[in-house]
Amino acid sequence: MKVVAINGSPRKDGNTRLLLEATLKPLAEAGWETEYIQIGGKNIHGCRACGKCWETQDRRCVFGKDIFNEVNQKVLGAEAVILGSPTYFADVTAEMKAFIDRCGVVAMANGSLLAGKIGAAVVAVRRGGAIHVFDTMNHLFQISQMVLPGSTYWNMGHGMDPGHVAEDAEALRNMRHLGQSIDWLGKAIQGSVKPYPVLAKGEVWLDEGK
């Protein structure tokens, strides 16, 4: 099984990276193929609301001049995705928001591409606003028919300068447990005798005109 971790911080060797790596470690030890992807500080545009992905239905965004499609193909090929962001004015970074919006719309336009995948969110924060960052990332999972594992407390680590969260022992214990929960859940649902419930062919999730 494969898990992809995406870092939305432009500070590529900062606190979010440490939290994501602490979550990936138990998964690698349990035999998962892990891939760590940096999007913070890179060229990734927000959704342009052109609606073309509903016409092309090729699992891609028609705007191909940035890193979105390359990253999203890796997400679509994985059983689990972990999104990580620092807290920027109590929300995710602009790069993470751009990824969330396009990933979510491409998945819907192509018939629930994220359904049944595992999603987890981790947040780096100096002092306040992390729960809102956590919520923003979980919103993608919650409306995309994904499955969310819990952990021992909140998936957030405290620190300001790069490396500070390494001193937040409780956060690192939580991340280790989160990785272990993803492993447990992934193995449990992989062996499920029933397929994940998705919409029937031709059935749509939205009411026309609303």
Ligand SMILES: Cc1cc2nc3c(=O)[nH]c(=O)nc-3n(C[C@H](O)[C@H](O)[C@H](O)COP(=O)(O)O)c2cc1C
């Ligand atoms: C533009 C900007 C906005 C920030 N806003 C907040 C905030 O609202 N609350 C907070 O506690 N920390 C805030 N911070 C601090 C970062 O969340 C904190 O330093 C975090 O550890 C950075 O993670 P990173 O090293 O992965 O980039 C902000 C930092 C920047 C650069």
